[in-house]
Amino acid sequence: MTKLLAADKGQSAHDIHLIDEASFEDWKKSQPQRIRTLVEARRMDGKTGYAHTTLPGESDDDWSIVTTVANVDELSPWCLAKVAADLPEGTYRLANGRKPGPAKLGWILAQHRFSPYLSDYQPQGPRVLLTPEPAGIDAAARAAEATILVRDMVDTPPEDMGPAEIEKEVEKVAKRYDAKVTTTKGDALEQGYPMIHSVGRAAARSHAPRLVELTWGDPGKPRLAIVGKGVSFDSGGLDIKSSKGMALMKKDMGGAAHAIALAQMVMDARLPVHLHLLVPTVENAIAGNAFRPGDVLKSRKGITVEIDNTDAEGRLILGDALHKAGEDEPDLIVDFATLTGAARVALGPDLPVMFANDDAMADSLEKSGASVGDPLWRLPLWNGYDDMLKSQLADMVNSGGSGFAGSITAALFLRRFVPENTDWVHFDTFAWRPAAKPGRPKGGEALGLRATFAMLEARYGL
Structure with missing residues (x-):
């Protein structure tokens, strides 16, 4: 389970931007016009529901994620679970140095599937979350x-x-x-x-x-x-x-x-x-x-x-x-x-x-x-x-x-x-x-x- 979490030492990773209803407009204003247009086209408004979308960068591999949570200042164990289940294999971190805190649990559990009785089950590759609080990895x-x-x-x-x-x-x-x-x-x-x-x-x-x-x-x-x-x-x-x-x-x-x-x-x-x-x-x-x-x-x-x-x-x-x-x-x-x-x-x-x-x-x-x-x-x-x-x-x-x-x-x-x-x-x-x-x-x-x-x-x- 610890393989799905790692200490953030500045390694390459895709950012996950967290927004909620209160912070959405300020975040949106800080983005370039192409991102604002994309977000509007996806009808994101920051309200809860664990909605997320991919934000393109300057190159094919330069992309990030934006996802809504109930409260960006009080993360729940489950607020990253939906995005963790949907993302492709890779390495990720919360943008702006945010700490995932209790959300580390849902990140791990979202990637588990009880599959012994599924004859055609093909597991996804791991999605690793970097965290600036490595001391909490073992507990999670x-x-x-x-x-x-x-x-x-x-x-x-x-x-x-x-x-x-x-x-x-x-x-x-x-x-x-x-x-x-x-x-x-x-x-x-x-x-x-x-x-x-x-x-x-x-x-x-x-x-x-x-x-x-x-x-x-x-x-x-x-x-x-x-x-x-x-x-x-x-x-x-x-x-x-x-x-x-x-x-x-x-x-x-x-x-x-x-x-x-x-x-x-x-x-x-x-x-x-x-x-x-x-x-x-x-x-x-x-x-x-x-x-x-x-x-x-x-x-x-x-x-x-x-x-x-x-x-x-x-x-x-x-x-x-x-x-x-x-x-x-x-x-x-x-x-x-x-x-x-x-x-x-x-x-x-x-x-x-x-x-x-x-x-x-x-x-x-x-x-x-x-x-x-x-x-x-x-x-x-x-x-x-x-x-x-x-x-x-x-x-x-x-x-x-x-x-x-x-x-x-x-x-x-x-x-x-x-x-x-x-x-x-x-x-x-x-x-x-x-x-x-x-x-x-x-x-x-x-x-x-x-x-x-x-x-x-x-x-x-x-």
């Missing part, structure tokens, strides 16, 4: 690479991204940073993590359930636990989804993708933490040995859970993993999950729901999200809804069943598996973009990832 590349990891994992068809393949993704990241991976499956999973086993036991042997753990860093540093829901495909179980409801369920491992990507960012930045990544990964399949509505599962913590909906399976596998994370007395637990449709009804596809048991941490997350252009929204861990999880048969049910406050009751379910005195944040994220935007194609998407990493940098900064 780190964020882009992690985002691409999430997108590509989520976009991969479920047959090729089952529990075994998710385990391999963890192993790839571990090898790169000399981390340790342990995997629990089979009888050991059934005995030690009974809810993970129960949810995944109906899957084919090739997609057998497992808990994948990665550890890295100095044991003397604060322990950071990152947990990700890895349901590689969710049929709904015996409470089977409709065909429409099942259509996007390859993305139900999006929480695992976020967790793996965040762990990668932590290790790449060498944050001074003792990292513990936990990925419970299963396929929620249908077979004669599938867990049933009415069953009572015993969790790793010892809590018994009555199953009133087999389609509320993600919280079950997270419950066992969260309790395991808490056994090692972490300083902070962060979990990601594509958990509830209720979160999407409340906030739509772009805003991940965030729950936190500490107000200062929640405030830090909200500020971090705003600062890096990765917005999120906090919902309350409303104690009054705990009664919705009551069961007459077991310690609790896995789904409130009323249709009310679905995202909140799911978070309250998870809270029962988190140690009381441990800081914890839970993301109910969509992990999907239903419509394309510049630098953000339709498909898998990282939502809340960069905000969380920025919070971790502030909390554990070098």
Whole structure:
């Protein structure tokens, strides 16, 4: 990713002029008549919409680009994405010594395409952006690479991204940073993590359930636990989804993708933490040995859970993993999950729901999200809804069943598996973009990832 960004040392490059509605007229007046005529012919007026055009120079290779942005003084991560996708291979810089700042991210991401299943795909040559702030290249590349990891994992068809393949993704990241991976499956999973086993036991042997753990860093540093829901495909179980409801369920491992990507960012930045990544990964399949509505599962913590909906399976596998994370007395637990449709009804596809048991941490997350252009929204861990999880048969049910406050009751379910005195944040994220935007194609998407990493940098900064 760093190959798409380079330090500006005065090398030859095509200029990119940035204009907005406020600056357009002054810029236009400063141009020679032939450029003014061209701009008028293209009907450019500086208004937003990421419009751009090529400006000819004195020779064939002497040309530049002018493109509109919302605000030339406050660049967004995505303001250069459209032009980066459209430009030919070459080297570019922002005119007048401007710094691209957060726009470096969109410049990189606009050049990525998920193409393993396209037989005739021909990639374009790289478009390199020169920057007078070389110190920010590694950070931009780190964020882009992690985002691409999430997108590509989520976009991969479920047959090729089952529990075994998710385990391999963890192993790839571990090898790169000399981390340790342990995997629990089979009888050991059934005995030690009974809810993970129960949810995944109906899957084919090739997609057998497992808990994948990665550890890295100095044991003397604060322990950071990152947990990700890895349901590689969710049929709904015996409470089977409709065909429409099942259509996007390859993305139900999006929480695992976020967790793996965040762990990668932590290790790449060498944050001074003792990292513990936990990925419970299963396929929620249908077979004669599938867990049933009415069953009572015993969790790793010892809590018994009555199953009133087999389609509320993600919280079950997270419950066992969260309790395991808490056994090692972490300083902070962060979990990601594509958990509830209720979160999407409340906030739509772009805003991940965030729950936190500490107000200062929640405030830090909200500020971090705003600062890096990765917005999120906090919902309350409303104690009054705990009664919705009551069961007459077991310690609790896995789904409130009323249709009310679905995202909140799911978070309250998870809270029962988190140690009381441990800081914890839970993301109910969509992990999907239903419509394309510049630098953000339709498909898998990282939502809340960069905000969380920025919070971790502030909390554990070098």
